[in-house]
C-alpha cells in the first residue's frame with residue numbers, strides 16, 4: 418500500500434520585541450500610512466542580539482513536536498529552510514539537531530528564500546512516501562533583521578524575524594495531495610544579498626558599501642509575485658484533482674496584502690478563507706508560511722478534512738505550492 422505524507426503537528430516562535438511602523442518612522446524616512454497602505458504591515462518582531470535563527474527554530478520545533486506527539490529521538494531527519502543561517506556552515510539544521518538532542522536525525526538546510534518551507538516540505542514528503550523516513554522535522558526560520566539595512570526604506574520596513582515548524586510523517590487519510598515547484602534564476606538579481614559568498618567574499622569594502630544587506634527591486638518582485646501566486650495555486654489545485662470551489666483555505670506567503678488579495682481574488686476565495694498575519698509580523702521569509710499555518714491550525718480556522726493550499730514565492734526567484742487535506 419502506498420504511503421501518503423501529511424502534517425502531524427505544527428509550531429511557531431516569534432521574538433518578543435515588537436517594532437511598529439511608528440518606531441521605524443524615527444529611524445528612516447518613512448511613515449505608518451505609507452507602509453500600511455502599500456504593504457498591509459503595521460508591526461514586526463525583531464530578534465535581540467543574542468538570538469540567532471536556530472534559537473527561533475528550536476522554539477518552533479518543540480511546539481511542533483509536542484503537537485505531533487513525537488520525541489527528539491524519534492526524528493529521522495531535520496530540514497531547515499533559511500536564508501539567514503547561524504553560520505554558512507555548519508548548517509542551522511545541524512545546530513538545531515544538537516539543541517534538540519535529535520541524535521537519530523540526519524540534518525541539512527534548504528535555500529529557497531521565502532519559498533523555503535514549501536520546498537523543504539516537498540523534500541520531506543519524498544522521504545516519507547518512499548518509506549525511507551518516518552518523522553521529519555521541517556522548519557522555516559529567519560532572523561532577517563540581521564541582514565536588513567535600516568537606512569534603506571525600500572526594504573527595512575517589509576521584513577521581520579520568526580520561525581515556524583511542522584512534523585511531516587505518514588498519515589492514514591488526507592495529507593499532501595499535490596505539489597508544484599518552480600524557479601526562475603534569471604530573476605535572481607531582483608532580490609539578493611550581494612556579498613559574503615564566494616562571488617564577493619567579505620572585505621572591508623563590501624562592508625563599507627553595505628553589500629551584506631538585502632537588496633531588492635520591489636516592483637519587479639511584485640509583478641512576478643502577483644502572477645505566480647495565482648498560477649501556482651491554480652496548478653496545484655488542478656494536480657490535486659480538486660475543483661476550484663472545493664478549496665477551503667489559503668495559506669499564502671505574507672509579503673504584501675495587495676499580492677495576497679490579488680491571489681485570493683483570482684481563486685475566488687472570500688477574505689475570511691485567506692490567512693493574513695503580515696499586519697503583526699511583516700514578511701518573515703521562510704518563516705512566513707509555517708507561522709501562518711500554525712496560527713490557522715491552532716485557531717481552528719483549518720479543520721480536519723479541510724482542503725488547503727500553501728503557496729509561496731521568493732528570492733531565486735522561486736515559487737512553490739502544496740495542496741493538503743488536513
Ligand code: UT7
Nearest residue numbers: 447448451455456531570571574635636638639672673731
Ligand atoms: O518575499 C519576497 C519579498 N519581496 C516582496 O514581496 C516585495 C514585493 N514588492 C512590494 O511589495 C512593493 O513593490 C513594495 C511594497 C516594495 C513597494 O511598493 P510600490 O507600490 O511598488 O512602491 P514603489 O516602489 O513604486 O515606490 C513608490 C514610492 C517611491 O517614491 P517616488 O519614487 O514615487 O517618489 C518610493 O521611493 O514610494 C517610495 N517609498 C517609500 N515611501 C515611504 C518606497 N519605500 C517607502 C517607504 N516609506 N518605506
